[in-house]
Amino acid sequence: MEVVIVGAGIGGLTLALSLHQAGVACRVFEAAPSIKPLGVGINLLPHAMRELGDLGLESAIAARGIETKEVCFYNRFGQHIFTEPRGRFAQYDWPQYSIHRGDLQAALVEAVVERLGLDALVTGYRFIGADQDGSGVVARFQDPRSGKVLPSVQGDVLVGCDGIRSVLRAQLHPGDDPLIYSGITMWRGMTRWPPFLSGASMAYAGWLATGKVIVYPVRDAIDAEGRQLVNWLCEFNTPPRDPSGDWSRPGELNDFLWACQDMHFDWLDIPAFVKAADFILEYPMVDKDPLERWSFERMTLLGDAAHPMYPRGSNGAGQAILDARTLAGHLARQGNPVAALSAYENDRREATSAVVQANRRIPPDAILREVYERTGDRPFSNIDEVISQAELQTLSERYKQIAGFQREALRDRSDLV
Numbered sequence: 001m002e003v004v005i006v007g008a009g010i011g012g013l014t015l016a017l018s019l020h021q022a023g024v025a026c027r028v029f030e031a032a033p034s035i036k037p038l039g040v041g042i043n044l045l046p047h048a049m050r051e052l053g054d055l056g057l058e059s060a061i062a063a064r065g066i067e068t069k070e071v072c073f074y075n076r077f078g079q080h081i082f083t084e085p086r087g088r089f090a091q092y093d094w095p096q097y098s099i100h101r102g103d104l105q106a107a108l109v110e111a112v113v114e115r116l117g118l119d120a121l122v123t124g125y126r127f128i129g130a131d132q133d134g135s136g137v138v139a140r141f142q143d144p145r146s147g148k149v150l151p152s153v154q155g156d157v158l159v160g161c162d163g164i165r166s167v168l169r170a171q172l173h174p175g176d177d178p179l180i181y182s183g184i185t186m187w188r189g190m191t192r193w194p195p196f197l198s199g200a201s202m203a204y205a206g207w208l209a210t211g212k213v214i215v216y217p218v219r220d221a222i223d224a225e226g227r228q229l230v231n232w233l234c235e236f237n238t239p240p241r242d243p244s245g246d247w248s249r250p251g252e253l254n255d256f257l258w259a260c261q262d263m264h265f266d267w268l269d270i271p272a273f274v275k276a277a278d279f280i281l282e283y284p285m286v287d288k289d290p291l292e293r294w295s296f297e298r299m300t301l302l303g304d305a306a307h308p309m310y311p312r313g314s315n316g317a318g319q320a321i322l323d324a325r326t327l328a329g330h331l332a333r334q335g336n337p338v339a340a341l342s343a344y345e346n347d348r349r350e351a352t353s354a355v356v357q358a359n360r361r362i363p364p365d366a367i368l369r370e371v372y373e374r375t376g377d378r379p380f381s382n383i384d385e386v387i388s389q390a391e392l393q394t395l396s397e398r399y400k401q402i403a404g405f406q407r408e409a410l411r412d413r414s415d416l417v
Helices: 010-022 046-054 058-064 101-116 167-172 270-275 316-333 337-361 366-375 389-403 407-412
Strands: 002-006 025-030 041-044 070-074 080-085 097-100 121-123 126-133 136-142 149-155 157-160 180-193 201-207 211-217 228-237 279-287 299-301
Touching: 002 010, 002 136, 002 149, 010 025, 010 046, 010 101, 010 316, 025 149, 041 046, 041 101, 041 316, 046 058, 046 316, 046 407, 058 097, 058 101, 070 366, 080 366, 080 389, 097 101, 097 228, 101 121, 126 157, 126 167, 136 157, 157 167, 157 337, 167 299, 180 270, 201 366, 211 270, 228 270, 279 337, 299 337, 316 337, 337 389, 366 389
Parallel strands: 002 025, 002 157, 025 121, 070 201, 157 299
Antiparallel strands: 041 097, 070 080, 126 136, 136 149, 180 228, 180 279, 201 211, 211 228
């Protein structure tokens, strides 16, 4: 069996490594002429790190990222609401890491080239469509620069890991499949800044009605000036300025600074911090409605191509990794590729649909919303008079259960590959 993978993002590269581990041949085809370290920070929750650890990648991730110790919640006045340990600091068997997306992709690329060979990763091949019959699939490509048609590629299975604007998704589901704007726009960036809180903390502050900020370091290394590389975002409700879902759109400081200009906390001066950013990107928070079907005979979807979701809960990359591991496991165990794709979809489609809906309704920052509503956006004297620690813990656990990283359930489930 040979699998054709379209897209060298986190999902596609994890799938390639997982198939190789399982003894299934594959190649990855990427439209970009070269793979560059683009993007901002992401988090790898324990369910994702379990899978990447099984692939022998934890040391490579640890060398590039930072092991997250805790997540802390504050209101917009800087008052502490709740702190929860994360990963191994919360007695998980697996860690949680924060890392630059480009650094994670680089680690995956290195592993693919080392284990599968340089020929397994083909760049400069833009996917334009595919055909299939009872014996296999034929994927068609063109040169992204010249538009010249490139040689077609044959395989037994085709997996579209080609992101939120997936060409394969559009072929399998022609017609109206719009990006759905949440009403929230995010501004994101990277700033080099001295360590704050524990030096390995993720912090949430504020709420959407007045502006919410999330900050966390993505590299453990300290530069000559005593600074870490820190990822941040500021978001609030606003009409969409650009509904395309383009992560690369440059952002302007004056468009969002008002939302955090009073956040001068004793642990971090947010206005000064965002003003010192290396760059700023603007992104309307968009997703798509869940599909009723991913797999059509020998072709299927994975990651954002299958279930684009709001970038909340540190879960987009994690769900793509779980997709990849699940699909590789079924392809390894079943001789019939059509049956393997059907089993993969049965395992993952409803589970990821639940995460899409949870990110819309009850994301992890529901803690901030609850406190905002109970206090009427006013400072409190004692958080325990507003909400109990047990209630706060329940809000946190609810999302973990939906997303698949509740500690005991994760420990007890069987290996995917």
